[in-house]
Amino acid sequence: MVLPAENLNQSVTDEALMLAYAKGTASAFDSLYQRHKQVVFRFFVKQGLSIAIAEELCHDTWLKLINAREKYQQQALFRTYLFTIARNTLLDHYKKKSTKNEDNFTANDDANSENRCNDDLTETIATQPLCEQHSKKQMQLALSLNIAALPNAQREVFLLKQESGFSIEQIAKITAQHQEKVKSSWRYALQRLRKGLQHYVK
């Protein structure tokens, strides 16, 4: 399937673009990348990683997609496919990283440890010099810090749902988990974030 350049606009689905790219239309990839580059990047950034590492992981994710272009099947939703690759890249990154991060990734759901973590986080935000108590920048920082402080399983589900707009069913597919577990992770993540961010909202 070769798509003409003028057809590579928003009307063409991601799946069609991916298939076109797999067949050899290089310009199809450009529009695919433009559509999803930000979401993928934010997925990595919101994990609490630095910009440099997030960019590196982004690069790896897109390269994996490029190399696996011929294996792509139309039955799979492109975004699900892309985020499965992104998630696997993140897992690989955590495996390579130091044991501290590895321990974080193994979803330590112990309530006490998480509470301690949240307390530390609120302390760090409170001790920072604040010119306006409830400014948007502060809120943004608090949100990203709270997200980063979430247990990995909850953070993953939260980001996939809130940032990337996936449904519970799609997240279950991406993370290879049961839907009920995804639902509970989502619920707990919401509760935790609300608790952490309550005093920033009027």
Place this chain on the structure above:
Amino acid sequence: MPCNVYVRGYSIMSNKHTDNKDKQTQTLTMQQQSDEAFINELYDEVSQEDQSQPSELLDKRIISAAHQAINTSNRPKRKSHFTWYSKLATAASVTLVISLVSLQQDNIPSNERADIMLNKGATLQESIKSELEKVPFSDEKTMTAELDFQEQANSPAISTQLASTIANDTKLVTNERVSRTMQYENKTMLSKQKSAKRMIASSPINMALIEKVKQEEVSKKNHKIIVLSIKQFQQFTLSNKSLSTENQWLWSLSSESNMEYIIDIFQNNQLPLRYRLGKTTFKIIDTLEPEITNFSLKNKALSRVVILNTNN
């Protein structure tokens, strides 16, 4: 009655329990919805500020990688360097094997080949003889008759016929059987004789081999080594003198031992005669004369052999 009360009580309790569960789930969903609303509100406020994007450098790197991947896959795949080499190697090895086999076959001496052929011929002859001798004619007849009778008896039509005839008259049956066996005996005898003749006639190689064997036997008889007497020698010399140079008898030394010489005496296009000469009576001097060296018989370079009678 108490049983009914218990059941009723249990049902009331279970209803209460389900009601509580429903309430719990309702509160949970309410709470979740409010949490979602809270987070969405927060996100709406923050999202205007948060517009983080990957750097342009990264964009360029990824897009160039994507284009490069397509360009490399579109290129025609290079054929491996070893395709022509492997073909050549296989062809060379095949020719080498064929040439070696042919050389080996050529190197087998003609005498050995003849022996092999003769052996083959002999084995064939023996096999034909044994086949013919395997089953004596009388046995063959009875066997074929028995087989035929069995076949006939096994077929349902004939078996019923036989049953009816047995019921009527047993003597008639036996007569029929005897007549049939006689007929089949004659038929099988004729067919066997014909097939044996065909076998022999239809194999020209076998016939040729048999003829070769016969020729060999004749030549063996001719190659009997005869002891040359002085009288014979004198007759040879006398007759040779009277003949022209082309038709003269020639002597060739075949082998020599301490006691005797063995010579072949032959004339143009004739099988040689082998003679044994005792060293006590004869002495052979090999002389190479130009006239005779030019003359060759059956591709054998000959030299005149001067035989001297030592008694003279």
